[in-house]
Amino acid sequence: MLSGGLPRESICAVIGTYGTGKTTFALQFAYEGLSRGESVIYISLEEREELLRATMAQKGWDPERFGDRFYLLRLDPTDFNLAISSIKSELPALIRSVKASRVIIDPISLFEGLFLDEAARRQEMFRFIEVMRDEACTLVLTSETNTANPEGSRYGLVEYLADTVILLRYVRSAGLTEVHLALEVVKMRRSPHSREIKPFEILEDQIMVYSEASLF
Template structure:
């Protein structure tokens, strides 16, 4: 399942495995949503059906972002399902993701599903044991669906290498970490990524720089960091 980002696909030995679960983990401004949208757009361009669930950005803002990239989303109206859930409405958000999402996947035949960011869903549970249990249940339900799932997650304030609640990286098959690196002279800031893990497939373990341009993401898989 190609991401549509040439350098990242190369690091993933061609892309994500079908019916696998990928977590894109990063702090603010590292491009988590950009990568998620690119994954969705690549699927649409390949004739697939895509469900994009936003727990943060409003639909019109995401649509404006896609339009700015020059993507003609009207051409995909019958195959792209963009939904926004209000994470402050606990019962609605939990019920929609746990109960209604599987039925939506089956009725639409979507092969790519994105939840952006899953960390807001995790944050609905104040008790750590409940959070762990509900996340495990969600992942188990999604493994029975005929789709590839991409989750975005904020990093932990105390650990730039881990997700906010330290769960998704253990539950996911593939983890892509996005972060900032400052040059030795502290004169520049680079965006870098690494494929932390990828079950059942060889992958690059190198840290590579990337840029988010107006209409594409460039991962420099052949470049050295410094």
């Protein structure tokens, strides 16, 4: 569906409501990079570090065997100054020092929510994305959906700033007897991609996207 994968050093937003697998997608993206010998930075603004490591271990993705190539950090989004400083000022230096080629922020919507003023939020997000474009890494941002618009991010910003937007959603059958998880590649700059909505499953050890299947 992505015609081979995410372009290197691009920015991808994975958007979805609760339970659609945003964090699982992000963890698998991290694990694939680690398995290829890359260094990965994973910043969690929601789940505790030990819970994320336990989730990976449960799926057979043992994070401990990668040693100091895997930097899993949790920031407290309620500590405004620390979270802002860490993401805006310290993250670029950390990326360069560890030569990280993959960076994940999960979820970026909690960072956006630190700015109560919409104009300030937009300005800070644009600045952050511009800074990250100067770093030699592929950035994945997860975001919750907007309750009023299940096809958009919570604040309606990341889908415009990202190069690739992947939307995760629930789809109910016509008879309301089944609920399916579905994936859509909404946008992908400078690369051809599928325009179809495809079902996927979160299995014990991986995410499986059925790119040849139809929803019903």
